[in-house]
Amino acid sequence: MTTIELDGVSKRYGETTAIADATLSIADSEFFTLVGPSGCGKTTTLRLIAGFEEPTSGTIRFDGEDVAGVPPENRGVGVVFQNYALFPHMTVAENVGYGLQFTDPPGDLSPDERVQELLALVDLAGMDDRDPDSLSGGQQQRVALARALAPGPRVLLLDEPMSALDAQLRESLRLQLKRIQSELGITTVYVTHDQEEALSVSDRVAVLSGGAIEQIGTPQAIYRRPDTPFVARFVGDNNVFSGRVTVIEQDDETATIAIEGASIHAAIPADRSIDRGDTVTICVRPEYVSVTASEDDRGKKSGGELNRLTGSVVSSEFLGETTRVHVSWGETELLVRTTDPIDGQVTLAFDPDAVRIVSVGS
Amino acid sequence: MTGSTPGTDSSPATDGGVDAPVSDADTADEASRSTGRSDDRRGRLVRGTEARALQAGAIVTAALLVVVFFYPVSTVFIEAVVVDGSPTLSAFVDILTDRFYLDIFAFTAYQAALSTVLSVAIGLPAAWLLARFEFPGRRTLRSLTILPFVLPSIMVAVGFVATFGRNGTLNSALAIVGLGPVELMFTLKAILIAHAFYNAPLVARIVTAAWESVDARAIETARSLGASPLRATLDVVVPQLMPAILMGAALTFIFTFASFPIVLALGGYGLATIEVFIYRQLINLNYTEAAALAIIELVISLGLLYGYLRYEDAKRISRRGVHPPPRRSLLPDRWTPKAAMTRLAIAGYAVIAAFVFLSPIVSMILASVTASDGSFTLAHYAFLVERQATGASFQVRPLGAIRNSLMFALGTLAVAVPMGVVVSVVTTRRYRGRKLVDAIAMAPLAVSGIIVGLGLLRGLVFGVEIAGWRIAVGGSLAIVAAHAVSAYPFVTRNVTPGLAAIDRSMIESARSLGATRTRTLLDIELPLVRAGVVAGAAFAVAISIGEFNSTIVLATGSGEYTMPVAIERYLGRRLGPATAMGCVLLVVTAASFVVVDRFGGDVEERGGGL
Structure with missing residues (x-):
């Protein structure tokens, strides 16, 4: 049950503005996508939500509560990166269980049971003792997803999670992700540069360009009723x-x-x-x-x-x-x-x- | 789903979990959310401590650096500009207008320049061999290029004395083939060859790395556009090697500019670099002059170092996704005239390289078992045993020196490794002023060991009076401090590239999963750079065991004599015992290196066990 609000959020690095005056609100259990070309500020926005960076100005709220100054480890966010970022010196199970050292598993599960549950969820049961390096790209990405979900985060943040995979794999993983997301009902923020991907998985989409939000709407609205020339050209x-x-x-x-x-x-x-x-x-x-x-x-x-x-x-x-x-x-x-x-x-x-x-x- | 607030002691009610059915007790959920952040005091305490561990480490490191480096060194420097309680630049004016000193500066630069040329000349063919040819033992040879760098300089100096001396191995070998004796001791040639021993492998290492990162596809592209093999090499390969060659040359110049034990042992009193002269002034208790000389030397060294770092920054070699061209076999498939010429040149080079790199070690070992009439003897070792048994308390006893060396090495290990790692962590994070911190942390590399030793001696060992309390540090502690100061930059240099290469998203993943910054360092980053930490530790041990410049200043009593100091003391009497002690040092250094390497390799630590 987590909502996310951005209220006039800006992030500047010296002279350059990564994101300017972004205001949006993400509903509980919503699959919300930030889409735009590289350099549009979508990843910066995700990093601000995760707490890896603090906004230069503006407020970010989880469930109405300002999270300014709360470090990422205390925000209850699960993050999946494009390059998976699995810990190469740990097995698959150790990767998935890493976060359970700091947060008790949800429900009455032991950490081991929780790891098994998550591995089953992403169709990787039995892979416990494998080294991450021995897995395919798609498998690695599913381990990363399981690891992010294991501690029961309030919010799932995905930063171009499919970009390193080939087209067919992307499509099947996308379906699996969407299924898991709606099953868990976890509030999800998804970052991609691929407008087709954005349209296919999202409840709502925000199109960004040059550090500004161009339009927020359902995939249908974004596609059929673009509000700006940029959105018209970028989507489809x-x-x-x-x-x-x-x-x-x-x-x-x-x-x-x-x-x-x-x-x-x-x-x-x-x-x-x-x-x-x-x-x-x-x-x-x-x-x-x-x-x-x-x-x-x-x-x-x-x-x-x-x-x-x-x-x-x-x-x-x-x-x-x-x-x-x-x-x-x-x-x-x-x-x-x-x-x-x-x-x-x-x-x-x-x-x-x-x-x-x-x-x-x- | 409010159970996400991390804590180690949360009740089931607060832990709905992502896959638990949505709680029907929404009100309970509400309540737990409002208290969620303060429900676990113990967890917060642990986290608070962890969060500050890194800061604490940084503060302790900084404080240690101030106490054992910046403060002592500055006391020496102040001595140069404050005479009889009033500031003056007269010492500098005296030095910079004195023809005698200017000649020393000129000679220092001259020998450094010649050493650089010779080192590059010997290093480049080695790089070519290592980068472009395949032969058994290539990898081993490549890793051996690091070895000269960690060999105790006084030992190498003794080795070259044993090679170049009137009755040295070189003249003995020449006599066998009927050539007259050559007089190389106390000549510039001897110094240059010894400097090449140290620095040619360095040049070879840097250039080999650059050569291996030349992309075959770039050469193939040039060829496909019509370039001949030679043109493709000139246009594609050479421009990529030039930065590496210049870097190797610059480093060689910097190192040889401040050379001390080599010149002290091989140059005699006729040839002296600034560093040697600082030492002589020190022995004569001319502190002001020594300090002024040290400042001038430091300014020059820092200038060179700064220029080098600027250049290195601009020319950083990227090794990502490189497909190097295949290596050639050392034995060609077909013996064409060209192939035969090439192999002949390689064989010739191998002879020269063997002379430069093997002769000091071989000569030292031979000299240690050779009597003055040329016959085999164990008398030099017997001398060490006898000195151990009957030596007076003021004399250097071998076992004591070995014990001291090992104790100091352990102490150095314990101090330098954490310091080096902390500095690595602090300098790989991004923030304003990072470059300045980096430069300050690397300053010990640029300051002469003699000055560090003198500063520690006068600043800490003799004691300082602070608010009526006299604070003095024992000589042994001061030596460990000096060794740690000269060793930790090598730990940092070994750890930093690995740390910097760790994907930021890996660290951020750990953070988002609930790990604090310190936990992330312990669980993720350090295990991933373990090889670098171990290499750094091995360096620290080797540097401590071989350290000479500051130890010779600080080791005032027999209780603090180390093996290198013992060698220098024996060298003053006769070559035999010095070479015997040198062999002992060689064995101990090699053994410690192996032990650290083995120990580090056996530590199988898996972060984040469940």
């Missing part, structure tokens, strides 16, 4: 443009935006106010764009407010399930998806609701 494939607002519809629900000499209709989000003449940045996900060869399109009537653009295919990458197609449209290039390879002149069509306005400036 996207087409991002800037243009000027030429028309605001009477009902205030749709705006017409001039881009590349064409007019694109976009739904106005409820939380944004937009005026004629504003410069806006918009994005359209490739999967919301329908692609047809232009000759097939002849004779079809342009339907209402549906956005229609014509362009020519520049290149396409066959990915199996889908084909990613780069279409040149005026000076820019659009990324779309088709099931079958396509070439030549194409018509691109998408709904105004598929267009997301991610920033407004005058």
